[in-house]
Amino acid sequence: MKISKIMSVISVLSLSLALASCGADKAKDKEESKATTETSQEAKGDEKSETPKGDTVKITMVTDEGGVNDKSFNQSAFEGLSSYKEEGKINFDYIESHKDSDYQPNLESALDSEPNLILTVGYALYNQTSEAAEQNPDQKYAIIDNANIKEQKNLLGITFADHQNSFLVGYIAGMKTEANHVGFVGGQKSDVIDRFEYGFRAGVKEAAREKKTDIKVDVQYANSFSDQAAGKNIANQMYQSGADVVMHAAGGVGIGVIEAAKENNKWVIGVDRDQSNEAPDNMLVSTIKGVGDAVKLVADGLAKGEFEGGTTKQFTLADGKAVDIAYAPNDLVAKEVKDKVEELRKQIIDGKIQVPQNEKEFTSMGYDK
Incomplete structure (x- = not known):
C-alpha cells in the first residue's frame, strides 16, 4: 500500500512538471511568434515606402508600339536596362506593345513578376500608366516622355528638353x-x-x-x-x-x-x-535622348531605397548626355x-x-x- 501511494505521488508530480514545461514552451513559442510577426510587419512597412537596400532591383518595362527594336527611345531604354542586368545590378524583363489596345493588358501582365518598378516608355502610355498607378498604390511606376500630371505618389514622370x-x-x-x-x-x-x-x-x-x-x-x-x-x-x-x-x-x-x-x-x-x-x-x-542613362539613374536610386514618386524629372542640355547631339563620323558637318x-x-x-x-x-x- 505504501509503495502504491508513493507511485501515485510521483505520477502527479511528473504530470505537473510536464504541464509546466509545456506551458513554458508555449509561452516561448508565443513570444518568438510575436517577435517574428513584428519583424515581418516592420519589413512590410519598409517595403511599401522603399525598395529594401541590398536587394537586386526588379524592373519590368512596357514599350509603346515601336517595340525594343525601334532604333529609337524604346531601344535606348532597353539597352540601358540590359547593360545593367548584365552587370548584375538589376533583374530586368520587358513586354512589347504593338498597338494601343496592348497597353492596358500589358500593364496588368507586368504585375505578375512582382517588380519593384514598372517602367512605361512613351507618352502614349500615360493614361493607362496613371490608371494602373491609381489602382495599385503599393506598386512603383515611372513613365518616359510624360510628366506626372496628377502628382501621383507612386509615379515618377521623366521628360526631356x-x-x-x-x-x-x-x-x-x-x-x-x-x-x-x-x-x-x-x-x-x-x-x-x-x-x-x-x-x-x-x-x-x-x-x-x-x-x-x-x-x-x-x-x-x-x-x-x-x-x-x-x-x-x-x-x-x-x-x-x-x-x-x-x-x-x-x-x-x-x-x-x-x-x-x-x-x-x-x-x-x-x-x-x-x-x-x-x-x-x-x-x-x-x-x-539619354533614356538609357535616365532609367539607370532611376535604378540606382531604387537600389539605395530612393524613389522620387509624385514628381517629374526633366533632363536638359545642361545635363549633358541625357539631352545632346551626336555627329556622324563622316565629316559632313x-x-x-x-x-x-x-x-x-x-x-x-x-x-x-x-x-x-x-x-x-x-x-x-x-x-x-
Missing part, C-alpha cells in the same frame, strides 16, 4: 542645305513631338538669318510610330520635291525615312540615339558649323536663347518672322 537639341540640329540642317529646303517627319502629333518640330524649325530659322536667305521647311506626320513604309513614302516625296535634308522624330517610322535618304542620296538627321550606323554616308547628326553649334548650346543653357516648344511659343518668340 527635346526642343533644345532639336534647335541645334535644325541649325545644322539650315547651314548644310544647298537647296534651302529641308523637311521634318513626325510620328503622331503631340506635345512631345511639338518640341522636336518647333525646336527644329527655330534652329533652321537661326541658320536662315545667318545666311540671310529664306529656307523652306516641309512638315508631315505619319500618324504612327511604327509604320516604316509611311516614313519612307513621306521622305521620298520631300526629297523629290527639292528638300535635301530631312529630320525625323517618329520612332520606327524613322527607319523608313533613313532608307529614303540613302536611296535618294540625300542627307538625314537621326533622333533619340546615334543612328549614324543606319546611314554612314547620309547621316549628318542625331539628337540624343563643317568644323565652323560645329563650333557655332557649341556657342548656341552655351547660349541656350545660359538662357540667352529661348527655344520654342510649340507653335504658340514659336510665334511669340518671333521665329515666324
Whole structure:
C-alpha cells in the first residue's frame, strides 16, 4: 500500500512538471511568434515606402508600339536596362506593345513578376500608366516622355528638353542645305513631338538669318510610330520635291525615312540615339535622348531605397548626355558649323536663347518672322 501511494505521488508530480514545461514552451513559442510577426510587419512597412537596400532591383518595362527594336527611345531604354542586368545590378524583363489596345493588358501582365518598378516608355502610355498607378498604390511606376500630371505618389514622370537639341540640329540642317529646303517627319502629333518640330524649325530659322536667305521647311506626320513604309513614302516625296535634308522624330517610322535618304542620296538627321550606323554616308547628326542613362539613374536610386514618386524629372542640355547631339563620323558637318553649334548650346543653357516648344511659343518668340 505504501509503495502504491508513493507511485501515485510521483505520477502527479511528473504530470505537473510536464504541464509546466509545456506551458513554458508555449509561452516561448508565443513570444518568438510575436517577435517574428513584428519583424515581418516592420519589413512590410519598409517595403511599401522603399525598395529594401541590398536587394537586386526588379524592373519590368512596357514599350509603346515601336517595340525594343525601334532604333529609337524604346531601344535606348532597353539597352540601358540590359547593360545593367548584365552587370548584375538589376533583374530586368520587358513586354512589347504593338498597338494601343496592348497597353492596358500589358500593364496588368507586368504585375505578375512582382517588380519593384514598372517602367512605361512613351507618352502614349500615360493614361493607362496613371490608371494602373491609381489602382495599385503599393506598386512603383515611372513613365518616359510624360510628366506626372496628377502628382501621383507612386509615379515618377521623366521628360526631356527635346526642343533644345532639336534647335541645334535644325541649325545644322539650315547651314548644310544647298537647296534651302529641308523637311521634318513626325510620328503622331503631340506635345512631345511639338518640341522636336518647333525646336527644329527655330534652329533652321537661326541658320536662315545667318545666311540671310529664306529656307523652306516641309512638315508631315505619319500618324504612327511604327509604320516604316509611311516614313519612307513621306521622305521620298520631300526629297523629290527639292528638300535635301530631312529630320525625323517618329520612332520606327524613322527607319523608313533613313532608307529614303540613302536611296535618294540625300542627307538625314537621326533622333533619340546615334543612328549614324543606319546611314554612314547620309547621316549628318542625331539628337540624343539619354533614356538609357535616365532609367539607370532611376535604378540606382531604387537600389539605395530612393524613389522620387509624385514628381517629374526633366533632363536638359545642361545635363549633358541625357539631352545632346551626336555627329556622324563622316565629316559632313563643317568644323565652323560645329563650333557655332557649341556657342548656341552655351547660349541656350545660359538662357540667352529661348527655344520654342510649340507653335504658340514659336510665334511669340518671333521665329515666324
